Amino acid sequence: MSTVALYDAKNRLSELVDRVMAGEVIAITRHGKVVARLAPPEDEATRQRGAEDAVARLHEASRGVSLGRLKSRDLIREGRR
Numbered sequence: 001m002s003t004v005a006l007y008d009a010k011n012r013l014s015e016l017v018d019r020v021m022a023g024e025v026i027a028i029t030r031h032g033k034v035v036a037r038l039a040p041p042e043d044e045a046t047r048q049r050g051a052e053d054a055v056a057r058l059h060e061a062s063r064g065v066s067l068g069r070l071k072s073r074d075l076i077r078e079g080r081r
Helices: 006-011 013-021 044-062 072-080
Strands: 002-005 026-030 033-038
Touching (some): 006 013, 006 026
16 A cells, blocks of 8 residues: 555545556555545445455354343343433
8 A cells, every 4th residue: 555645645636546446555644644545446245245244243252142131122221211
């Protein structure tokens, strides 16, 4: 990933977009800190896979977790008070 200062990015936006279209990821910095990132868009299949992976990680993390005598509905009601 290459970095470009914000001022330069404003002046060279067309060039940067061409580089991103070629697959490059570019970080835009302001005062030496990354404030934005230009990257090619994800396709629908990649986004779907990411969502499925997140759900699988949540299911895995919840295995073996017990609420004891409590029920999730009781916790929801308690949170609304």
